[in-house]
Amino acid sequence: MTSPQPIFGKNEEFFTLAQRRNVLFYHKGYFSHNIIAAMAEVVRLQLEVTGIAGPTRRRLFSSFVELAQNIMHYSSDALPPEGTAPGIARAGTVCISVENGHYLMLCINPMATASVEALHDKLEPLRSMTLDQIKQAYKVSLREEAPESSKGAGLGFLTMARDASAPLEFAFRPLDDDPDTTLFHLKAII
Helix, strand or coil, X not given: CCCCHHHHHHHHXXXXXXXXXXXXXXXXXXXXXXXXXXXXXXXXXHHHHHCCCHHHHXXXXXXXXXXXXXXXHHCCCEECXXXXXXXXXXXXXXXXXXXXXEEEEEEEEEEEHHHHHHHHHHHHHHHHCCHHHXXXXXXXXXXXXXXXXXXXXXCHHHXXXXXXXXXXXXXXXXXXXXXXXXXXXXXXXX
16 A cells, blocks of 8 residues: 555645544535535535534534525625626635534635625624524514625524624735735634
8 A cells, every 4th residue: 555645745734734623524616506505415414424413513504505605695706707797606715624622614705805894894793792682683684675785685694693602703804916805704613
């Protein structure tokens, strides 16, 4: 039997780190409705095989779908390029891992820098809300019309905040070589 080192080369470090960090699922690339459906099936099976309890599995799966749909609707890296035709796929990264007995849901996607303040103002209040307040806001949002800028019902972040065991964490990192684009980072602990 041969060592995998000559085959993996520089990528050996990535696989070793992913194994050490207990990565259950990782995807960096484009997201479309079909890709999300396929990944959701992989995540569902992975969560079942791992033996995660039903309620936790439901929260992880729900948050995964919300993260993937967020990328699909709002990533600024689109195929075909935005403005040329209806976007069918958008780029981003999703990772599910285990750390200290908790499941980490991580997401990164590029977004228009001009939209950062509005997204920040939408997310920041969720960090200080109690679970009851989040559930109440969720019910209110269900009854309201979706905001014009929303491609869903505006429930995605509320769903993730409701399912998380700690406040959602987020950050914005402007790209040095493209000031019109900022990387949006989101972390949910379940």
